[in-house]
Amino acid sequence: MLLDEGGHRSATVRRANLSSIARELHARGPLSRSELVARTGLTRSAIRGLIGEFVSAGLVAEERSEPLGVPGRPSARVEPDPEGAVVLSLAIAVDSLGAALVGFGGTILDLVRVDRRPERSSVEEIADDLLALVSRLDGWSAAGPRILGVGVAVVGVVRRADGFVSMAPNLGWRDVPLGDALARTLDPGLPITVANEADLSALAELRRGVAIGGDDIVFISGEVGVGGGLIVDGKPLTGVAGYGGEVGHIPVNPDGVECRCGSIGCWETEIGEGTLLRLAGHPPDGGREAVDAVLREADAGVASAMAALEHVGHWLGIGLAGLVNVLDPRLIVLGGRFGRMYPYVVATVERELDRRALAAPRELVRIVPSALGIDAPLLGAAELAFEPFLAGPATWLPSRSEIPGRAGA
Numbered sequence: 001m002l003l004d005e006g007g008h009r010s011a012t013v014r015r016a017n018l019s020s021i022a023r024e025l026h027a028r029g030p031l032s033r034s035e036l037v038a039r040t041g042l043t044r045s046a047i048r049g050l051i052g053e054f055v056s057a058g059l060v061a062e063e064r065s066e067p068l069g070v071p072g073r074p075s076a077r078v079e080p081d082p083e084g085a086v087v088l089s090l091a092i093a094v095d096s097l098g099a100a101l102v103g104f105g106g107t108i109l110d111l112v113r114v115d116r117r118p119e120r121s122s123v124e125e126i127a128d129d130l131l132a133l134v135s136r137l138d139g140w141s142a143a144g145p146r147i148l149g150v151g152v153a154v155v156g157v158v159r160r161a162d163g164f165v166s167m168a169p170n171l172g173w174r175d176v177p178l179g180d181a182l183a184r185t186l187d188p189g190l191p192i193t194v195a196n197e198a199d200l201s202a203l204a205e206l207r208r209g210v211a212i213g214g215d216d217i218v219f220i221s222g223e224v225g226v227g228g229g230l231i232v233d234g235k236p237l238t239g240v241a242g243y244g245g246e247v248g249h250i251p252v253n254p255d256g257v258e259c260r261c262g263s264i265g266c267w268e269t270e271i272g273e274g275t276l277l278r279l280a281g282h283p284p285d286g287g288r289e290a291v292d293a294v295l296r297e298a299d300a301g302v303a304s305a306m307a308a309l310e311h312v313g314h315w316l317g318i319g320l321a322g323l324v325n326v327l328d329p330r331l332i333v334l335g336g337r338f339g340r341m342y343p344y345v346v347a348t349v350e351r352e353l354d355r356r357a358l359a360a361p362r363e364l365v366r367i368v369p370s371a372l373g374i375d376a377p378l379l380g381a382a383e384l385a386f387e388p389f390l391a392g393p394a395t396w397l398p399s400r401s402e403i404p405g406r407a408g409a
Contacts, residue, residue: 014050015394017042021050022393025060025080026386027207029105034075051078057397059084059104080105085396086146087385088137088190090130090182091197091377092116092154094170094224095287097126099133100375101140102382106208110138111378123176127185134186148396150190151385153197153377154178155225160242163194169260170225193384197221198335199236199245200380201370202229205333207383210371214331218323219370220247221335223288225260226268230327248272252319270315273337279308291337298344313345317352320367324353328361331368335376339369 020040024031031039036047054060062076082103091098093116100111112133120129134140156168156176163179179194186192202219205211211219211231219229226248230237238244248268249261256265269275273291274284280294281304297305320332334342342349346367353362370376389396 015392017046017050018053018393018397019391021047021054022390025078026105026390030077030079032075032077036078053397054078054393057084059393059396082107082109083146085148085386085389086143087148087382088134088140088150088186089378089382089385090134090150090152091381092126092130092152092171092178093197093377094155096374097129097133098375098378099130099137100378100382101137101143102379102386104386106379106382108375108379110140111375112136113374121172123173123178123181124185127178127181130182131185147187147190148389149385150182150186150192151200151381151383152178152182152192152194153200153381154194155197155223155227157243157246158194158196160193160195160238163192165194166243167261191385191388193387195238195242195381195384196227196229196245197377197380198227199229199238199242200384201227201335201372201376202231202333202380203236203383204372204376204380205335205370206231206234208372208379209333209376210368211331211333216327216329217331217333218320218327218329219333219335220320220338221376222271222273222338223336224273226272228323232327247319247323250319250322252315252322267315267319271312271319271338276308276312276337276341279311280305288337291340295341295344309341309344310348312341313348314352316345317349318356320349321353321356321362324357324361324365329365331366333368333370335370335372336374339373342367342369 021036024039033047037044055062059081061079061081064076082105085104087102089100089102095116096113097116098113101109103109155170156165156173158165165173165176165178167174179192182192198219198221201221202217205219206217211217215234217231221227228245228247230245249266251265252267253265253270257269258264259266259269277286277290278284282290294305298309372379
């Protein structure tokens with residue numbers, strides 16, 4: 001049935017209002033109707049009717065608030081139901097694979113992680129390993145129609161339109177159709193969105209972590225490689241096709257060594273895990289356990305460990321100074337290995353920032369470790385998968401004629 005212009009406007013306004021409510025509940029958790037009125041600008045009657053649609057769809061529950069001892073009826077409390085809408089979140093790191101079921105409101109329903117086997121590096125093998133991991137998630141088999149989509153975080157340069165990984169040096173990938181491979185392996189009916197793990201970690205810290213309420217954020221992740229996620233004016237800065245943010249491959253040392261990406265003197269070659277371990281006298285492929293050993297040695301005053309951390313801190317500060325000068329961020333969040341080692345290099349990093357960053361942006365920026373740690377990519381991938389629902393929840397709601405008491409409306 002065709003709608004007149006007024007009908008079109010009414011439907012558009014309804015969709016926008018539903019989206020506003022969904023975003024508030026997803027970001028902030030339980031809110032009273034009064035709080036929703038204040039945060040969305042909608043009237044009490046509009047909130048009451050729209051919340052009724054969410055309740056009918058099983059997406060939220062309403063509870064009467066406790067009396068506050070003041071005149072008037074207490075406002076009902078609206079709580080997102082984590083099991084009413086669920087996304088599958090996947091993470092492909094150099095040394096691990098992760099999978100999680102995340103519910104409406106950001107609740108982690110279940111999460112599993114395994115070490116990645118280096119001999120299984122083809123996209124088909126990793127897709128199969130992820131499927132096996134997903135089957136271990138509690139509630140996966142029963143989730144059914146409540147699954148809205150799949151978000152995937154990967155350590156590589158990703159084209160978001162189709163999940164095509166143009167390059168993932170630390171996985172040994174080049175021109176890999178990851179999105180297509182996962183679509184064939186997982187449920188083909190589920191929408192799958194793939195993005196860079198550092199971009200998604202930045203999104204997770206913005207929505208769920210240490211950067212809540214921030215608008216201009218730089219996230220730097222470090223395990224085997226180095227990744228970056230940039231938030232500018234509250235929005236991810238990902239470039240034309242999603243390739244932006246590859247700060248680990250900023251050329252910083254013209255006299256440096258060859259990077260796995262094929263270039264010379266990338267930031268990653270000076271602050272990467274292999275460099276830290278080699279300078280500290282450990283095998284460059286020693287992984288997380290070897291990094292933790294270096295930190296313990298630094299605590300004990302071992303000269304080689306302290307010198308290795310000094311080297312990494314020096315070059316970390318140089319690169320961060322360049323990002324401060326270009327982006328003028330409010331907050332720099334250090335994730336992964338950098339978050340763990342920051343207490344050991346804070347003085348070195350701060351010294352380089354003082355020497356090299358412009359005074360005005362340097363004065364404004366703070367550096368903090370990640371609040372979400374190793375789970376940041378999975379939580380960011382979940383936010384990515386939730387985005388279509390948050391932008392248009394009307395698609396997942398019953399039509400008005402199906403809502404009790406609204407027949408014929």
